[in-house]
Amino acid sequence: MTLLQSLSKNQQIVLDIIKKAKGPLKAYSILFNVQKKGINAPQQIYRALDKLIEMGKIHKIESKNAFVACKSSDCEISKATAFSICESCEVVDEISDAKLSKYLSGFNRKKGMKFKRFNLEFFGICKKCK
Amino acid sequence: MTLLQSLSKNQQIVLDIIKKAKGPLKAYSILFNVQKKGINAPQQIYRALDKLIEMGKIHKIESKNAFVACKSSDCEISKATAFSICESCEVVDEISDAKLSKYLSGFNRKKGMKFKRFNLEFFGICKKCK
DNA sequence: CTTAAATATGTTATATTATAACAAACGTTA
DNA sequence: TAACGTTTGTTATAATATAACATATTTAAG
Numbered sequence: 001m002t003l004l005q006s007l008s009k010n011q012q013i014v015l016d017i018i019k020k021a022k023g024p025l026k027a028y029s030i031l032f033n034v035q036k037k038g039i040n041a042p043q044q045i046y047r048a049l050d051k052l053i054e055m056g057k058i059h060k061i062e063s064k065n066a067f068v069a070c071k072s073s074d075c076e077i078s079k080a081t082a083f084s085i086c087e088s089c090e091v092v093d094e095i096s097d098a099k100l101s102k103y104l105s106g107f108n109r110k111k112g113m114k115f116k117r118f119n120l121e122f123f124g125i126c127k128k129c130k
Numbered sequence: 131m132t133l134l135q136s137l138s139k140n141q142q143i144v145l146d147i148i149k150k151a152k153g154p155l156k157a158y159s160i161l162f163n164v165q166k167k168g169i170n171a172p173q174q175i176y177r178a179l180d181k182l183i184e185m186g187k188i189h190k191i192e193s194k195n196a197f198v199a200c201k202s203s204d205c206e207i208s209k210a211t212a213f214s215i216c217e218s219c220e221v222v223d224e225i226s227d228a229k230l231s232k233y234l235s236g237f238n239r240k241k242g243m244k245f246k247r248f249n250l251e252f253f254g255i256c257k258k259c260k
Numbered sequence: 261c262t263t264a265a266a267t268a269t270g271t272t273a274t275a276t277t278a279t280a281a282c283a284a285a286c287g288t289t290a
Numbered sequence: 291t292a293a294c295g296t297t298t299g300t301t302a303t304a305a306t307a308t309a310a311c312a313t314a315t316t317t318a319a320g
Contacts, residue, residue, distance in 0.1 A: 062192035115254040
């Protein structure tokens with residue numbers, strides 16, 4: 001019984017914009033894009049972003065302070081994220097690799113803690129930019 | 131012939147503070163700590179931080195916008211970084227694991243790009259906080 | 261139904277993080 | 291010592307993010 005969590009108005013607006021985008025979007029760039037829709041304040045964007053992240057609909061690219069839609073046809077909650085980032089054209093791709101994910105999910109420091117979540121960012125130059 | 135790059139005055143001041151710290155430091159917290167030493171402006175901190183990162187003396191924890199000293203007795207240039215981050219006490223540990231590093235350095239997307247660098251952040255609750 | 265609780269919204273203000281731009285000093289090294 | 295690159299100092303401002311509070315809407319329980 002997959003009670004597919006419905007989105008609020010602002011959450012839907014923000015998600016739509018992020019989905020349509022070709023690359024990662026910054027919060028204020030989202031804001032400028034939705035002012036015609038009656039959203040005027042950063043708070044409104046950040047609140048929607050927070051919820052969308054919680055729901056696993058989007059991810060934050062930490063090294064860029066930008067947001068992308070989740071590619072994995074709606075992962076539940078993002079415990080294991082990996083991205084490839086082109087340092088030239090700034091294109092970001094979500095990496096879905098079962099082996100990688102399993103390897104990292106199973107990785108635990110000897111004396112240390114058990115991990116709940118990880119985020120991995122790869123950097124390089126993509127094929128197009130070479 | 132290891133020409134061990136010498137640090138400038140500000141670079142040395144900033145590095146010393148980061149090394150003494152128990153956890154990751156934020157740029158403005160560094161700034162407040164060095165105002166007695168005649169450093170007054172964010173620019174001066176950020177410039178030192180940038181150079182120290184280039185040299186591999188420190189790393190930026192992207193998810194926290196904070197900086198830690200490199201633990202690996204001065205890694206050359208940080209092409210492969212991994213950290214464990216406690217979500218409770220916020221302690222950050224650099225992970226030096228040859229296998230992990232090798233695994234990830236060898237990871238290349240099939241059709242995609244060859245990676246030059248990666249950064250991995252694990253999150254959980256550390257032993258002390260459990 | 262209808263009241264209470266939780267969630268979402270709108271809004272103003274402000275905090276935090278980071279860079280731009282320019283002038284002066286310092287340090288190589290040729 | 292002149293020319294170049296690097297570092298410094300400084301003022302200003304850009305970019306990213308949260309606090310706090312009032313109101314509205316949705317959900318769930320009695």
